[in-house]
Amino acid sequence: MFKFEKNMAMAYSDFVYISELEDLFGIVQKRKNLFPSLSGITPSERLLLDLEDADLVPINTEKAKSEHLIVPVLKEILRKNRNFSYFSDFLFDVDKTQGLSGYCDYIFSTETDAIEIKSPVFCIIEATGGVPQNRSLEEGYAQACAEMIASRIFNEKKGKPTPVVYGCVTNAFEWSFLKLEENNFWIDTERYYLDTNGLSQILSILQYIVELFVNNK
Template identity: 40%
Template sequence: DNDTEKARSELIIAPLLIEIRELFNRKVSLFSGREFNVDATQRLNGFCDYIVSASEFTLEIEAPVITIVEAKNESTNAGLGQCIAEMVAAQRFNQARDKTIPNIYGVVTTGRVWRFLKLSAQTVAIDNEELVIENEEDSSISKILAILSEPIKGFNCA
């Protein structure tokens, strides 16, 4: 149900991504529920739940796009295919703007359960371990923030 998915993402996912933006002095931008049409002929078009870009500008999505976050209700497995397609779209988006980067990162999350992916060239690595947030003090939150911060450190955003 989309309403539940949206509420969950606004209450749990968005605050973590906003925290990342603050950690990097707003040198990264965060887009929520934006249309990301890269190549309709390859079906690389549609809406992304969240996009993180290594650009300060927040009016439109700019390259390089570094992380895609897909929110799902039921399980992280349900969002893997969609997230991978969005990661490929991000890779092509960056290439078309001469801002190719070695890796595109992806996250599929229910808000409570988080799974991480990495696209390098033509290869996708899917982390077997899921991180689970049990409560507000859970140590998984700091791990999730650390993982989300890692790709940004390669850019002059700190």
């Protein structure tokens, strides 16, 4: 069984296996199609041009993928939803004693005017390792789940409980969506790719998540 040693400092990125979270938090891993009935959203010309421009620069680092492929997609959602915001590379310390601390790649929040996280509801993890097109998304699941657990605990402490928290692991080219509901950690059986059809589905899922929490705010 996975246990913290005394004075052992851990962060989200130190979680490698979901079994670690099963032992610590009672998480149960499950799989299903999370968004079976969503219709795609047509991307704007602005987004398409931004993604086309990405072909003009080398996409061989985490920073390049983030700036030229992930951020344009997130900004597309932000333009459609001014009552939502996202934080990037944000220090999100919730419970250091349980390893729920460290930097998050991206966190969506229902607060728009704050400079600090107020109500996190969606976490995005950039997968690491390998060449950009072939990185394993599975290696990011445990970290994503840890951040989602932290988001739920954070909201409970703030008096804004969120029974469901969503997440995503992406290498920019491929996106895998996640859902934490009660102790069930759901992994979407579908994968979405940053191509013409996949992009519209990614936008549709992100829009669905935003509307779900904004409408229930």
